[in-house]
Amino acid sequence: MKAAVIVFPGINRERDMARTLKLASGREPAMVWHADTALPAGTDIVVLPGGFSYGDYLRCGAIAARAPVMGAVQAFAAKGGLVLGVCNGFQILCETGLLPGVLMRNAGLKFICREVYLRVERSDTPFTRGYNAGQVICVPTAHGEGNYVADSETIARLEGEGRVVFRYTAPDGALAPEWNFNGATNAIAGIVNARGNVLGMMPHPENHVETALGPTDGRGLFQGLAEYLDRAA
């Protein structure tokens, strides 16, 4: 796994992400500055971490989506390269158009920072192969704009094509409004693009990977990715 973590001004989760990528793969990821116009040679996954790129000015992720490095990220994705966007990274992917829809202000208007439960909807993606379909994982979340919204045709297409990968649920995997804490359409927490090589998700699996800090439910995502990429290499 040769990961490239994109660093935008105002991002604050890039070191957590880099630490987790190293933990999963044994390899230090490249940190790529937003003003760069190319990815390091041999990059096999691009990660857009969480934070507040450009202070969330205009719309969350809007300015970062137009940063010079995003041309290279779009070309990489168009060739089938894996792209993972977490939190602000998900917002950036939506603003770039690599993923459909938009992340709106949380329905309850509050920034919500706590552990949440996600049901893994499918295990046959490079991102979720470390889990079983239907498995519920506990990971932290921290965002004010995570309320996933798209027009009804887009939602129907995402659901019909099985592109909703993570959903907010109760600890037993049941859907319930009180566990869909940000009001996302159909409790959507993470989606993939049509080709399945770009994943955006609001919660932070990279923060639940070490026993010293609590649950390790986030590990499956990164270990699954590392195994997938090492096998491909």
Added chain:
Amino acid sequence: MKAQVTVTLKSGILDPQGKAIEGALKSLGVGGIASVRQGKVFDIEIADGDRAGVEARLREAAEKLLANTLIENYDVKLIG
């Protein structure tokens, strides 16, 4: 020349900020308000160009950056 680009949420898109403002106005006793939707206004100074060219450029600006046309409408107005 000056211009103003206004960006508003499309109808049907939930606007929790507008709802919160609406609630605050009601609690302040400002009567007769049915609903509030929040938007953005961009005041832009134009360096050069004729009116038609400027309008086309501002539309490009709105399409490329100022508005997310999935959820927002925009309006371009040239002033003076």
